Amino acid sequence: MFGRTSFKISGTVGIIILLLGITVLFGMYQMSKVSSEIVNISEAYEPLQNILGEIRYYQAAQVDSFEKAMISHSRTDLDRAKEEFWSSNVLVKSNIQQGKNLAETGYTVATTEKAISNFRTIHSNFVELEKAHLELEQITKDAISSDKYDQFVLGQVTAKKSHLQSKIDGTADQIARFNDQSISAIEEYERGWLYVQIGIIITVGIIALFMRQFIGQINGDLKKEIDSKTEELREANKKLQEIDRMKNEFISIASHELKSPIQPIFGFAELAQSGDIDQKEAWDGVTTLAKKLQDLANDVLDVTRIESNRLTLYQEKLPINEIIKDTINMMRKSLSKDLSIVEELADDAEVEVDRVRIEQVLRNLIGNAIKFTEKGIIRVKTHIDARTASLIVTISDTGLGIPKEILPNIFGKFVTKGHERENQSGNGLGLFLCKGIVEAHGGRITARNNADRGASFEFSLPLAKKTVETMAN
Template sequence: MKIRAKLTIVTISLIIASIVIPSIIALESFSQELESQITHNLEQESIRSIDKISRFLFERQGDIKLLTDPSNSIMRGPSISQKLEYLQSVEKTYQVYSAFSIYDKNGIKIADTHDFSIGADSSNEPFFVNAMKGNIHYDSVPTFSNDVGQYVMHFSGPLLNEDGNIDGVLAGIIPISRIYDIVEQASQSRENLQADLVSSGGLVIYSNYDKEAIMQKNLSYLPIFGKIAVSGNPSESYIGSVNDVDEAEFFSNDETIYVAASEQGFLDYKGNQWILIIAVPTEVAFKEVTQLQNNFIIVAIAILSAAIIPVIIFSKAYTQSLIKLKNAAAEIAKGNFDIAVEINSNDEIGELSQQFDKMKNDLKDRERLKDEFINIAAHELRSPLQPIISYNELALKGLMDKDEALRIIDSESQRFIKLANDILDVTRIEGGALSYNMQRIKIIDIISRIVSSTKISDKLGSDVSIDLVKDKISDAVEVYGDENRLSQVFMNIIDNAVKFTRKGRIRIETRVQENKLGIKISDTGGGIPAEIMPKLFGKFVTKSVQGGTEHGTGLGLFISKAIVTAHGGEIYAQNNSEGGATFTILLPIADGGVFN
């Protein structure tokens, strides 16, 4: 196998082992976390919608209680016309009822706000029977009303006469379309979302997908229905594909995420144990996850390409000289000792060529020198773009102290881990999922720990000093915040100041400004280039320092600004007239935020 091919294979193998595989594991973990969050959000949407339905029905139960309360003199009085006039005003005010009906104690409708079916006998209807027993009744499933022309729900209660005896029944008719509106709001929250409201027995009360299924189709065979019915939990989720033919006609036959929320009632309204089932194809629900995975593939290919291309270029330049030596060796093996190897190079390969010409008469020495050359060449063939690969290879070949190599490899690995953590933080920030453990803390304590930490002191040049200036008030001030997240902010800013300050000092000053604590971090470095300043707190913005080396991931200031903003604060930067830059952070002081 050619040396160039070996170098390429080794490069790819080390990249896969050290970067790609850990990244895949991290990506899988993050993808699962993101999918879990999306599923949780869908469950919360279904719970909120079913809760709206419960509250709506609770209010209707309350209406009937008020209308049939013994203290309601109009409804307790003998005048039917006064009752109708009163009920019509209630109907007009609430805008949710199709009609109010009054029944005598024999179940005969004697009055209706819209004169629907006067004289109809409802003595065997559950809403009448239960109300005559002194109960407030509400239907568990809708029934079709010819008068209203759609499915309705009855809310009823007993009407008392002036003697306090049950003398009839008042029934309020609620068109089921009022509940449909709530379900429709849930179905419009996401693309391709199917919402189905079913009874405790699985009968479809409403579906935004198949209107013909209403009061006709039963969904009790769905796994998600059985799961929530057995568990008794307020909500459940299930991911699967449709196999049943009838089900496939009703739901998408692609892999789908199902979430369900059961009606829990509200206060003294016990509910009907209705269940709201929401179904979304996983390719739609998890499209953010798919996009993330696709982006990872693109980045992985870019990393491999960036690593392989320099290896090919450098290996080609060196192997051309090796080819000349190989051909010369073949000629010498044939007895042609007059062969000349013309290699115009001032490096180790040129030196080897000179030695090769001098010792061509001794084959054994020639082989020895060739091995020596390979060792020297292997020692010098390092890729500046892949320090992890280079130092790992040197350690494996014994050309470098393993502890030192591991230190460098560990440092580079930490950089990749920090990049992965920063990307995770950015994703959480943009998704509104970055969590904070808020408590009363002293900022000056955080800054003092960072300044004295080895992470800062080890990087601090011999010609650089750090001054911490604080007034008495700010030394005692507390803010309300997350100590770890704010430590992350100050570590980012102070670490940047140390990186970009080769000589001079770094000054950290704290001062109370009205109801805010101000922290200024100034350095005497090269300042912030004008072309970077407008996008300084954006993503993947980095600045080159002396020597052309870029530091950091370019995400630290973006994350810092998000954390400060989440704390109700401000952060901005400016260049100093005498050189260097100053970062200013303003954080609200906690109520009574000064130690006694």
């Protein structure tokens, strides 16, 4: 009797525990799914706040340049003020459009009615923001075009400026409220599931009183699982903290790098204004710095595309030797007399690549070799790896080599910053971009120090289907 009862109790307990286990697993799945959706929505609000900050900044710059135009005493000052006005105007429009696009993407991919409604509201706010800016633009544009400035016009501009500012502030406040709602939803959801889990633990504890040995075994297994999950969560938390640290470091360094060319631009402008240098020299300096600023901005945008898996490739079947030779011919113009580039190219092979992106990789790698090699030879070699049906491109130099402490992370963002000499400055993004572009093509890239001196970078590209078939035949 006792045996049959014990068997029945054990069977009942087993079924209960099975059902509890199913409930816990389903709950964990649902919690992870819903919480992930809420977190993603909450994180989507941050770029919108950043865009509003840029709109506020450039709109203020636009009004400031308009006021400069009103009080300008010379044609040069007036033209400069007009140029600043139109430049700020374009940036305001661009940021408003970006905000509309982000909001539109938000309500397209959102999975809940509340999130869809919030993003539609934000989109409507950006539309109203665009309308208010167009009204301010029209008034200031008419005044600037006609060179007519009076107190009435200034009053209109002030009123429209205040109206636009209130729209920006209102939109920012609304996004902040939506973000707070998302955070509250996360906390509420996790709190609810915490109560459910406590209830489940209590139930299991009551059952354990009747079947100590049976439940003891299960508890032991559960403890191991919980410990394992806790360790996994701890490791995941460490990785998230490291990612957050790297993100903050990236933003800090990128912001500094973007600001670096701006002060010299002002310097050239002031020197030209004071007559210390002629206009041509000033414009040449400004153009060079603006190009540097544009290149850095493009690199930062490419980094963002790579990290979000949004790098678009426009691939076509091309002979690789042609791409390499064209790039080398262009790079030879910057060589010193003590440095040469030697080509050791295998028979031409056809690859399916985005020519612009592969040229970008070659320019970065050859440019680095030139930068870190005062004299000697830069060797560009290719060969075909029949085993992997890949083309291997190797770029080696006789320069300084790669410091041991940064070699393991050489393809990270800003890893090489601080390791350059005075004439070797860069933005620290080139090798990260090379890795992202090569991997987007389905290839791999590696770096190593040479046995004697210098360093070598090697990357692979899959061969076009036609070339592979020819090799097989």
